[in-house]
Amino acid sequence: MKRRVSILVACVLFILTITTSSFAASSISKDMTVEYSGGKKTVKTVWIDLNDPTIRLDIVCANNKVGTTDSLKDIANLAKDDQTKVLAAINGTYFNAYSDMQPSGTLISEGEVLHVTNSGTVFGIDGGNDFSIVPLSIKIEGSINDSWVWPNNWYAWNINQIFTESSSSVIFTPEYGTKTPVHKMTSIVVDNHIVTKISSGQVNIPSEGFVLVTGDNSQISKFQVGYSADYKITYNENDYDGATTDQPLSWNNIRSGVGAGPLLLKDSKIAVNAKKEGFTEEKITVSKATRSFIGITNKNQLVIGVVDGVTVNEMAEIAKKLGLTDAMCLDGGASSGLLYNDTYLYKPGRDLSNAVVITQLKNAPVRLQLNGKEIYFDKDPYIEASSNRTLVPMRKIFETLGASVSWASDSTITAVKGDITIKLKVDSDIATVNGVEYKLECPAVLRKGRTFVPLRFITEQFGGNVEMKDGIIRLNIY
Known part of the structure; x- marks a missing residue:
């Protein structure tokens, strides 16, 4: 660019x-x-x-x-x-x-x-x-239980925008405040990717989630408490x-x-x-x-x-x-x-x-390369002080390594690449790889609205290695 x-x-x-x-x-x-x-x-x-x-x-x-x-x-x-x-x-x-x-x-x-x-x-x-x-044209698409296609997909008109139309569907995030606007529609509360509440009217916005406010019954009927839910942004030219x-x-x-x-x-x-x-x-x-x-x-x-x-x-x-x-x-x-x-x-x-x-x-951000190509994140990776391990935004690193990722209703993160399946839980120092438990030097954490995962453990389990050279963390996948 x-x-x-x-x-x-x-x-x-x-x-x-x-x-x-x-x-x-x-x-x-x-x-x-x-x-x-x-x-x-x-x-x-x-x-x-x-x-x-x-x-x-x-x-x-x-x-x-x-x-x-x-x-x-x-x-x-x-x-x-x-x-x-x-x-x-x-x-x-x-x-x-x-x-x-x-x-x-x-x-x-x-x-x-x-x-x-x-x-x-x-x-x-x-x-x-x-x-x-x-x-720019932005499209907001939602999923239920990791399915992005009918009948589990949903949509939103906007984010953090007040609408009065009964057919509207709007996402409210913590950047709007601690509560949604006062309204008479249905509020679907999603906390840490899990639907935790479905009710009418104003509700609290979870600090690590969002609320879908909608009057569209065809959308409301798709959600149940305990289901996982997420949304993604698609960018196109206008x-x-x-x-x-x-x-x-x-x-x-x-x-x-x-x-x-x-x-x-x-x-x-x-x-x-x-x-x-x-x-x-x-x-x-x-x-x-x-x-x-x-x-x-x-x-x-x-x-x-x-x-x-x-x-x-x-x-x-x-x-x-x-x-x-x-x-x-x-x-x-x-x-x-x-x-x-x-x-x-x-x-x-x-x-x-x-x-x-x-x-x-004050300090240059952590830099990463995959097979010699620079990787950029929407939020900076960081080094966890007590373990001296690098943590990176989960979805981006899994996509970069060619793995698919999903959430379960108990907040378990599952990443799959070929015949390798890794499972982690936020704030837990135990992970499993194809059912075998491993103790992590630092757990996955929620930070600034993103799930961060330990870089070295993830990369090595997917068949790569990590080295530091010239101030750059280099990932090599063969």
Whole structure:
């Protein structure tokens, strides 16, 4: 997904003036004066080097909840901890600023889809800091007892979005809060992949699960307490004409993403078509307004910025003059805000629903390769301190090793590859391989909404080996 296109910026048309400059590792802020067809504009920008593996782009919701608001600075600081420094932040997607504060665009955070809107344009960034901008369509599909086909499959309209239609089906995750909205439909509670409760009205959302709220009786009848249940996201290209194309997108490794728009640039060419993307308000399609944007250069430099008083077409022209190859608008107007090193370069005129936050890890993340090819995860593998063993997200590592995985009603994880069957339980240090018990140096654990499993044990049982070389954990499968 890295951009390899060379571009030539005509110096006659591009005047660059750095009026202020602040430095941090792999990032810099610049005030840039750009000549365009409407005159000159000063653009507040922050540039981030995505070639640095310690850089992370995070999507953060106000108060860590979908549907609330807070200041840009306070949202950004939610991404800070003793291992992570916040470098910069910019406002994210549109939201209902004058009513229920619900987001109006797609949100993907730490590999989890928090909200879906199949219109506009979406940017995504994966575990290797490869950045892409696409017209994205998301489909939410569910399973019962590990079956994804009729009559055990189900679907959802959206995630963490309030609907009042009796036929709706919506998933609510812990990112929405501790409880679902108040409603009169059926709530199906899934905790650690197991259906634990089916009742009407508002219920608690399990911290390691989700709730399906639906009034569709054909879906409700498929669930029973004790059944296993799960859902998955399918990514496809959106043709902007109300239909999903048959072109799948390889977005399963995407860590973070935001849907907003309109699209500004694609492959170094101006590509504005706001109405086709579904935008109808003149303040977005034709009027001059404050615009915020995000884009990428052909050297994998991420650029975020804000400019006052331009149309979307003028914004595209300016983005091209900045040397971007692909770019899109984020929410604008009073929501426009830019933060760098905890200082506002452009202060929003209101509290925000969500933000794009650029962070830097104090230590480089764990790197893995399979037979010489880098493996990227939507959530970082980590080293468990007491055992010094590497734990990795379960589903991704099993898929990478060519194994199928399923859950049983007693929370047993079963992975099968050929004639080898491995069974583990979360928080248990006992595993079985083809019925033979093994004691693990560290158990499988639930962490940040993912099940993590011990890498070496899994790999070796499936006939491979693990070695550390040049700071990279190398898996070899023969």
